[in-house]
Amino acid sequence: MxxxxxxxxxxxxxxxxxxxxxxxxxxxxxxxxxxxxxxxxxxxxxxxxxxxxxxxxxxxxxxxxxxxxxxxxxxxxxxxxxxxxxxxxxxxxxxxxxxxxxxxxxxxxxxxxxxxxxxxxxxxxxxxxxxxxxxxxxxxxxxxxxxxxxxxxxxxxxxxxxxxxxxxxxHIARLELAQESAPLTILADRGFGVVWLNRAPPRDAPVRMTESGGQQRIDAGHGLGAAIRSATQGGAGQSSLLRVGRWAIEVDPVRDPPSRRPLAMIRVRDTAAEAARRVRDAATHFGLTAAEERLCASLLGGLSLQDHADLAGTMISTTRSHLKSLMAKMGVTRQAEVVSALAAMRG
Missing domain, CATH: 3.30.450.40 (GAF domain)
Structure with a gap:
């Protein structure tokens, strides 16, 4: 036994x-x-x-x-x-x-x-x-x-x-993707056919679609075709990250729930819009001033304190004062922790 x-x-x-x-x-x-x-x-x-x-x-x-x-x-x-x-x-x-x-x-x-x-x-x-x-x-x-x-x-x-x-x-993931704040998400097969999408692509998004015989297909430009093929290669699909201007395109291997056939999940994220939403959420949550909000936007965009001061036309000492106030409101002690807290805000 x-x-x-x-x-x-x-x-x-x-x-x-x-x-x-x-x-x-x-x-x-x-x-x-x-x-x-x-x-x-x-x-x-x-x-x-x-x-x-x-x-x-x-x-x-x-x-x-x-x-x-x-x-x-x-x-x-x-x-x-x-x-x-x-x-x-x-x-x-x-x-x-x-x-x-x-x-x-x-x-x-x-x-x-x-x-x-x-x-x-x-x-x-x-x-x-x-x-x-x-x-x-x-x-x-x-x-x-x-x-x-x-x-x-x-x-x-x-x-x-x-x-x-x-x-x-x-099923839960698809419900979440249907929310207005979710990024454009597309499920595509190896032949670039669209299996499902949560909304039509924005006019300025780098993902284009065509229709033939009643089937929507994704244009393979910007390296998307190679990324889809890589994600749908049987049992060993690979993930890819493409960047086109302010857009980030994440391509990951997934399985179609009923048939388990390999598909590519394509998430098209407007990184600039996401960053702006995170900064607005942080401003509301922590009670930031307009100057602190602008500093958050610069830090989240990868700028140094000196870069921010130069762009804002202020003294570096003023920028450091804004950072000190910002850290106190967020309850952190380092600049890197400010960036991490901002990145964790829902974009």
């Missing part, structure tokens, strides 16, 4: 991303394996949820190059779902050792030759779990399959909980 500690770990993994990351070594310890790989399975890419027993470069290399030729995953997904299977019974060891997946990936990364896996479907999403052993340890027998079978109901519940919490978080 398996200990309650692993059940507790699985339960926590359904609720917390940090616990999900730690689930691999805990499962491996229970099942006497050297490697553990859990992923969401999609038609052309895998989304690794947790991995253990592989070097740090394995995940990205796997998702980019070897996912499509993984014989363990390919064969395992054809077997009956909801049940553990030793893949040794379906893929001869000699055939595996001579294959491209082993010679170009597994041998160099972890040198595992035995695999036991299971998969199941939850609300249209496939999940695959695989556990690996070195040749010296030996294959997975029926007792190992029985152990994994006993854990599958708890794992199913954990993954379902994880998915539903993520759906709720996505």
């Amino acid at each position: 398996l200990s309650s500690a692993i059940d507790d770990a699985i339960f926590d993994a359904g609720l917390h991303a940090e616990a999900m990351a730690e689930l691999g070594p805990q499962l491996s310890a229970v099942l006497n394996t050297q490697g553990c790989w859990i992923q969401r399975v999609n038609p052309s890419y895998g989304e690794v949820m947790t991995a253990y027993g592989f070097d740090m470069g394995s995940e990205q290399l796997y998702t980019e190059r070897f996912y499509a030729i993984d014989p363990w995953l390919g064969k395992g997904m054809t077997l009956s779902p909801g049940k553990a299977h030793s893949l040794d019974a379906h893929i001869p060891i000699k055939s595996f050792l001579n294959g491209e997946f082993y010679t170009d990936y597994m041998r160099q990364r972890a040198d595992y030759v035995h695999c036991m896996g299971a998969h199941f479907f939850l609300e249209g999403q496939a999940y695959a779990l695989s556990f690996q052993r070195a040749q010296s340890v030996g294959p997975f027998e029926e007792d190992a399959e029985a152990q994994l079978d006993s854990l599958l109901p708890s794992l199913r519940r954990a993954f379902l909980t994880n998915a539903r919490l993520q759906q709720q978080a996505d």
Whole structure:
């Protein structure tokens, strides 16, 4: 009988991303394996949820190059779902050792030759779990399959909980983005098609859209096309930050909640307008004078005290006096703390 500690770990993994990351070594310890790989399975890419027993470069290399030729995953997904299977019974060891997946990936990364896996479907999403052993340890027998079978109901519940919490978080995030003060936010697919946006782009924003066949598409200018492609490259999407004048364009990889397909979240921020709102909020909150408000704007814009004094046409001693009064009202003692407090104001 398996200990309650692993059940507790699985339960926590359904609720917390940090616990999900730690689930691999805990499962491996229970099942006497050297490697553990859990992923969401999609038609052309895998989304690794947790991995253990592989070097740090394995995940990205796997998702980019070897996912499509993984014989363990390919064969395992054809077997009956909801049940553990030793893949040794379906893929001869000699055939595996001579294959491209082993010679170009597994041998160099972890040198595992035995695999036991299971998969199941939850609300249209496939999940695959695989556990690996070195040749010296030996294959997975029926007792190992029985152990994994006993854990599958708890794992199913954990993954379902994880998915539903993520759906709720996505829904809340979209509600927040619908607020007037939220930046222009666009979800786009790899082909630059607009999946969702919270409002039409401002006339002077650096993001342009075209429409063809009833589909809105984002213009790829200002490096946005490369940033979208980088964010939507399967399981290894990369974030980007573009700057165009006073505008900052943040591009981050996200997943479409229903299908888990990779999308790019594009946030277009008017940094000058955000800074002005922060200064106004600070003036209201701390009771600043007009001179102190102007000093806040300069500090938030990265100007030195001397730069501010020169632009304002005042003596540096006057500017220092304004800063001293400003720090007293904010309850801080350093200029850097003033800037941090301003940056923390809701823009």
